[in-house]
Amino acid sequence: MASLVGSRVERKEDKKLLTGRGKYTADINFVNQTFAYFVRSPHARAQIKNVDTSKALKAPGVVAVLTGKDIADDKIGGLIAGWRIKSEDGSDMKVPAHPPLASDTVNYVGDHVAVVIADTLDEARNAAEFVKVDYKVLKAVVNTAEAMNSDQIYKDIPKNLCFDWLLGDRAKVKEAFDKADKIIKIDLINNRLIPNAMEPRAANADYNPSNEEITLYTTSQNPHLARIIISAFNGVAPENKLRVIAPDVGGGFGSKIYPYAEEVVCSWAAKKIERPVKWVADRTESFLSDCHGRDHVTHAELAVKNDGTFLGFKNETTANIGAYASVFATVTPTYLFGPCATGVYKMPAAYSNVKAVFTNTAPVDAYRGAGRPEATYTIETLVEKAARELGMDPAEIRMKNFPTQFPYQQTLVHSVDSGDYVKGLNKAMEVADYKGFEKRKKQSASKGKLRGIGFCSYFEACGIAPSPVVMMLGCGIGLWESAEVRFNPTGNVTVFTGSHSHGQGHETTFAQIASDQLGVPIENIEISHGDTDKGPFGYGTYGSRSLTVGGTAIVKACEKIIAKGKRVAAKMLEASVEDVEFSNGEFVVAKSNKKKTIGEVAFACYLPGTYGEVKSPLPEGEEPGLKETSFFDPVNFSFPAGSHICEVEVNPETGETKVVKYTAVDDFGTIINPLVVEGQVHGGLAQGIGQALYESCHYDGSGQLITASYMDYTMPRADNFPEFQLDWTCTPATTNPLGTKGCGEAGAIAAPPAVMNAVMNAIGTEISMPATAEKVWKACNKNKKIKSEAA
Amino acid sequence: MKKVSLEVNGKKVSKEVPDHTLLSVFLRDILNLTGTHVGCDTSQCGACVVHVDGKSIKSCTTFAADLEGTKITTIEGITQNGKLHPMQEAFKKLHGLQCGFCTPGMVMSAIDLLKNNKKPTDAEIREWLEGNICRCTGYQNIVAAVKEAASKM
Numbered sequence: 001m002a003s004l005v006g007s008r009v010e011r012k013e014d015k016k017l018l019t020g021r022g023k024y025t026a027d028i029n030f031v032n033q034t035f036a037y038f039v040r041s042p043h044a045r046a047q048i049k050n051v052d053t054s055k056a057l058k059a060p061g062v063v064a065v066l067t068g069k070d071i072a073d074d075k076i077g078g079l080i081a082g083w084r085i086k087s088e089d090g091s092d093m094k095v096p097a098h099p100p101l102a103s104d105t106v107n108y109v110g111d112h113v114a115v116v117i118a119d120t121l122d123e124a125r126n127a128a129e130f131v132k133v134d135y136k137v138l139k140a141v142v143n144t145a146e147a148m149n150s151d152q153i154y155k156d157i158p159k160n161l162c163f164d165w166l167l168g169d170r171a172k173v174k175e176a177f178d179k180a181d182k183i184i185k186i187d188l189i190n191n192r193l194i195p196n197a198m199e200p201r202a203a204n205a206d207y208n209p210s211n212e213e214i215t216l217y218t219t220s221q222n223p224h225l226a227r228i229i230i231s232a233f234n235g236v237a238p239e240n241k242l243r244v245i246a247p248d249v250g251g252g253f254g255s256k257i258y259p260y261a262e263e264v265v266c267s268w269a270a271k272k273i274e275r276p277v278k279w280v281a282d283r284t285e286s287f288l289s290d291c292h293g294r295d296h297v298t299h300a301e302l303a304v305k306n307d308g309t310f311l312g313f314k315n316e317t318t319a320n321i322g323a324y325a326s327v328f329a330t331v332t333p334t335y336l337f338g339p340c341a342t343g344v345y346k347m348p349a350a351y352s353n354v355k356a357v358f359t360n361t362a363p364v365d366a367y368r369g370a371g372r373p374e375a376t377y378t379i380e381t382l383v384e385k386a387a388r389e390l391g392m393d394p395a396e397i398r399m400k401n402f403p404t405q406f407p408y409q410q411t412l413v414h415s416v417d418s419g420d421y422v423k424g425l426n427k428a429m430e431v432a433d434y435k436g437f438e439k440r441k442k443q444s445a446s447k448g449k450l451r452g453i454g455f456c457s458y459f460e461a462c463g464i465a466p467s468p469v470v471m472m473l474g475c476g477i478g479l480w481e482s483a484e485v486r487f488n489p490t491g492n493v494t495v496f497t498g499s500h501s502h503g504q505g506h507e508t509t510f511a512q513i514a515s516d517q518l519g520v521p522i523e524n525i526e527i528s529h530g531d532t533d534k535g536p537f538g539y540g541t542y543g544s545r546s547l548t549v550g551g552t553a554i555v556k557a558c559e560k561i562i563a564k565g566k567r568v569a570a571k572m573l574e575a576s577v578e579d580v581e582f583s584n585g586e587f588v589v590a591k592s593n594k595k596k597t598i599g600e601v602a603f604a605c606y607l608p609g610t611y612g613e614v615k616s617p618l619p620e621g622e623e624p625g626l627k628e629t630s631f632f633d634p635v636n637f638s639f640p641a642g643s644h645i646c647e648v649e650v651n652p653e654t655g656e657t658k659v660v661k662y663t664a665v666d667d668f669g670t671i672i673n674p675l676v677v678e679g680q681v682h683g684g685l686a687q688g689i690g691q692a693l694y695e696s697c698h699y700d701g702s703g704q705l706i707t708a709s710y711m712d713y714t715m716p717r718a719d720n721f722p723e724f725q726l727d728w729t730c731t732p733a734t735t736n737p738l739g740t741k742g743c744g745e746a747g748a749i750a751a752p753p754a755v756m757n758a759v760m761n762a763i764g765t766e767i768s769m770p771a772t773a774e775k776v777w778k779a780c781n782k783n784k785k786i787k788s789e790a791a
Numbered sequence: 792m793k794k795v796s797l798e799v800n801g802k803k804v805s806k807e808v809p810d811h812t813l814l815s816v817f818l819r820d821i822l823n824l825t826g827t828h829v830g831c832d833t834s835q836c837g838a839c840v841v842h843v844d845g846k847s848i849k850s851c852t853t854f855a856a857d858l859e860g861t862k863i864t865t866i867e868g869i870t871q872n873g874k875l876h877p878m879q880e881a882f883k884k885l886h887g888l889q890c891g892f893c894t895p896g897m898v899m900s901a902i903d904l905l906k907n908n909k910k911p912t913d914a915e916i917r918e919w920l921e922g923n924i925c926r927c928t929g930y931q932n933i934v935a936a937v938k939e940a941a942s943k944m
Contacts, residue, residue, distance in 0.1 A: 010886075013891075014888060018875065018879040018883060018888065019870050019879065020895050022826070027819075198836065198925065198927075199828070199890065248891065250828075250830075251927055283832045503891070675885075678932075679929075679932055682932065683889065685929050686926075686928075686929035709831070709832065710831050715836075715924050717917075718916070718920040718925075718930040719914070719920075721917075723934075724931055
């Protein structure tokens with residue numbers, strides 16, 4: 001059997017999704033189900049003086065109207081921040097209470113005030129109009145940069161400051177800066193984004209009074225985490241009485257890692273009214289209440305020698321985490337951001353100082369790349385500026401500062417096991433035809449267009465993560481992954497994984513891995529995920545971790561299967577275990593033609609006897625059955641890296657900016673399925689280019705979300721992109737048996753600086769994301785004016 | 792309430808529905824054809840695209856009651872005798888889908904494009920699909936799949 005790892009295997013999951021047979025949460029219905037509609041705050045900040053539900057309760061079809069008082073009376077716990085960060089002065093971060101339904105105050109537009117539950121959605125929505133909430137409106141804090149000097153939102157949180165965190169050594173940085181020939185400075189805004197998975201969030205909770213068990217269907221990247229939080233922290237039901245199923249999920253990008261108020265409320269309410277409660281967000285609700293991403297204000301400086309050698313780096317960032325500290329809100333701008341902010345370079349001294357602030361906006365949490373796009377944008381625009389100011393080629397300055405010896409101990413945290421950054425950038429320049437740029441620039445100029453080129457070399461810490469390390473740093477959970485490989489008696493295989501696929505194609509790529517390991521044809525392998533009652537506990541999919549951590553767990557479980565298979569085959573073949581070899585699905589006795597297929601061994605494990613005589617194929621003491629579990633905890637992160645080169649064309653008359661050429665050369669280590677990996681890169685690039693040119697979440701001064709629909713928030717469309725040119729280099733990861741590094745976030749990490757560097761190269765002016773036509777046109781006009789005045 | 796009689800995927804259907812019932816609701820909640828998805832409230836995302844008398848429309852902004860006597864085709868209706876439509880085949884072959892949520896609308900929209908333009912260029916495909924938003928694929932493999940399907944149809 002030919003190896004499947006490395007092959008462009010068509011996806012097993014596609015047929016159902018292409019024929020309309022996928023089952024997303026909104027497609028799931030129960031007999032006697034009710035519908036929930038949430039009454040949300042129309043104000044960014046207000047005291048709730050009174051909630052009057054009496055009229056709503058009398059409306060047709062209404063089953064219940066529940067408020068913050070009800071949820072407090074039932075002692076349902078609040079939503080949690082999952083990562084404890086300490087400030088530079090050693091004090092613990094400060095977080096406000098976050099009840100699933102607000103009782104005293106509301107803190108962003110869209111905050112949950114009450115839920116109306118009725119027989120139909122129309123009835124619930126209509127009755128919600130009758131819930132009378134008496135608010136005392138307070139002055140909202142909206143602006144990230146000004147949050148610390150604005151009104152105090154929470155009484156126990158001075159300056160609206162969650163934490164003031166430092167990573168690195170200020171004294172060493174000062175020394176480095178004192179020795180520098182030149183200090184390059186930059187002020188950046190990493191624009192706030194809204195993740196916008198195409199499937200809006202949804203939940204359907206079904207309570208069974210006979211066994212007191214809740215089954216919650218939900219749009220989750222991580223059903224096991226949802227279960228432990230809703231059980232242990234919200235206290236809705238004990239873990240053994242709560243089953244969470246994340247069926248087909250229509251994209252996540254980080255926004256569906258953790259449970260939200262709606263899942264908690266639906267589960268609690270279903271138990272209370274003893275009927276299923278279904279909730280499906282409409283798109284505006286998603287805009288208002290899904291966690292947002294990014295939203296940093298950064299000042300960064302790079303100390304350089306005149307020859308382009310980097311001496312030191314400092315990064316002062318204010319990160320807006322919104323109204324409450326969501327589950328991964330506090331780690332995203334700290335440990336996922338700071339260590340990567342020195343980029344892919346040798347940087348003798350560095351620090352990152354991050355102040356996380358509360359504002360009256362939706363909570364901000366991990367969004368594709370989570371901290372690493374912000375880090376990469378900071379260092380890569382700064383490096384490009386250094387090249388400009390030193391009169392160096394942007395490739396030359398990067399090459400000069402790449403580490404070339406691996407493992408490489410990066411300045412702030414990571415020990416990078418493998419990589420070849422020089423090779424990656426050289427290949428990117430070759431694929432992008434860097435030499436031909438000047439010619440293409442002239443061609444563009446002849447059409448009245450300004451052409452620019454931009455580079456980005458990045459690395460990212462993925463394969464999240466070694467549990468003892470992240471727990472030492474404040475993480476409230478482990479980040480290992482589980483796999484159970486279960487042979488069925490007839491020889492086919494079901495693999496249960498704690499990872500969750502919501503577009504990534506695990507049903508195919510994980511089956512490729514298991515097929516190679518076990519020598520079982522891929523069509524006889526089923527990947528099962530997303531149901532807490534099926535496989536073992538796991539930690540879900542985010543942080544480009546599924547293959548590196550979850551895939552390795554599958555390999556380890558397969559190794560255990562083979563070890564047991566050898567013992568059984570040895571007995572069956574009357575050989576010693578040491579003489580049994582396994583390859584291509586067969587146990588073979590060395591130097592003989594005696595063999596048993598793995599299917600025969602599995603059958604014998606489940607039917608361990610013989611007709612007519614008492615004889616077991618199992619060695620003495622061996623248990624029947626063939627099923628093994630592995631919990632794999634990685635020893636290190638993995639470190640994908642690469643170089644991207646973007647070319648844009650700007651029309652100075654209109655400001656319209658188009659990406660006309662985009663080259664990505666990435667090193668993801670071993671690639672299991674190039675078809676799937678290319679798709680992951682394309683998607684990441686679209687989101688990254690979206691951030692650079694189109695997307696931006698905007699609140700007005702009073703905290704109203706202005707971009708709350710697809711009429712107002714620019715989602716990238718098919719005609720916004722050229723055909724991307726992709727290529728690879730490969731230095732296998734040394735920290736997992738597959739050699740994989742992760743590929744899901746690279747595009748979103750590398751594209752924003754590559755695009756923005758190209759735009760700035762084209763127009764010759766610094767400009768903030770998104771580089772909309774209006775902004776670019778203004779910048780071009782200003783340049784024209786300066787030029788004409790100078791003339 | 793209004794009675795509406797029409798044909799869905801070749802089957803005659805007659806139902807009494809509230810006047811404001813959208814075609815997407817009619818298909819999903821009344822006929823249980825949940826392959827048609829709803830991804831927004833403003834007729835922008837295109838996950839809900841179906842064919843009415845052979846033309847692609849957004850079912851989330853069409854009243855079922857206005858469609859008396861029409862022939863509707865949804866994503867569930869384009870597979871013939873268990874065999875995938877060439878557009879579905881092409882999406883599968885070239886990885887034109889990831890999470891699959893936008894896919895039904897994308898496929899139905901693309902099929903309509905090829906009815907009007909048998910050999911569209913990349914730019915024409917990208918322009919046609921402007922009304923279908925995908926957050927996963929970056930569109931590249933969708934464009935490739937539409938071209939592949941055009942070569943097979």
